Amino acid sequence: MAKKINSQxxxxxxxxxxxxxxxxxxxxxxxxxxxxxxxxxxxxxxQGLKARQSELRGLRQEVTQQLMAAIxxxxxxxxxxxxxxxxxxxxxxxxxxxxxxxxxxxxxxKKKEPPAGEGPGPTPSPTPSGxxxx
Numbered sequence: 001m002a003k004k005i006n007s008q009x010x011x012x013x014x015x016x017x018x019x020x021x022x023x024x025x026x027x028x029x030x031x032x033x034x035x036x037x038x039x040x041x042x043x044x045x046x047q048g049l050k051a052r053q054s055e056l057r058g059l060r061q062e063v064t065q066q067l068m069a070a071i072x073x074x075x076x077x078x079x080x081x082x083x084x085x086x087x088x089x090x091x092x093x094x095x096x097x098x099x100x101x102x103x104x105x106x107x108x109x110k111k112k113e114p115p116a117g118e119g120p121g122p123t124p125s126p127t128p129s130g131x132x133x134x
Contacts, residue, residue: 008046008050011046012043012046012047012050015039015042015043015046016043018039019036019039019040019043022036082099082100082101085099085101086101091103091104092104092105
């Protein structure tokens with residue numbers, strides 16, 4: 001029973017070994033020549049695509065670094081634009097909300113709490129015997 005080959009590297013190694021084995025058996029070459037050529041072409045195609053994949057992986061990393069640098073620069077520009085808008089419109093103007101800027105607002109007043117001892121709450125209850133609770 002043939003072992004199951006899953007990884008791409010194992011497939012390439014298997015194909016290379018098979019082609020090498022056919023090469024070492026000249027008496028069998030004529031009967032499998034057409035199939036051997038097809039397998040050899042597939043091997044070349046796979047190897048080329050793997051090389052391209054590795055190249056693109058490197059390019060992807062480079063482009064990711066460029067993208068991160070561009071985002072960082074853009075964030076700095078966004079901060080600058082918002083700062084200029086805040087200066088032109090005024091730091092308390094409600095129109096700043098349209099630019100995702102929080103305007104300076106006067107602080108909200110806290111509700112007054114009732115003084116201690118007044119208002120709702122538990123009241124001490126007398127003891128049932130009318131005496132002290134000692």
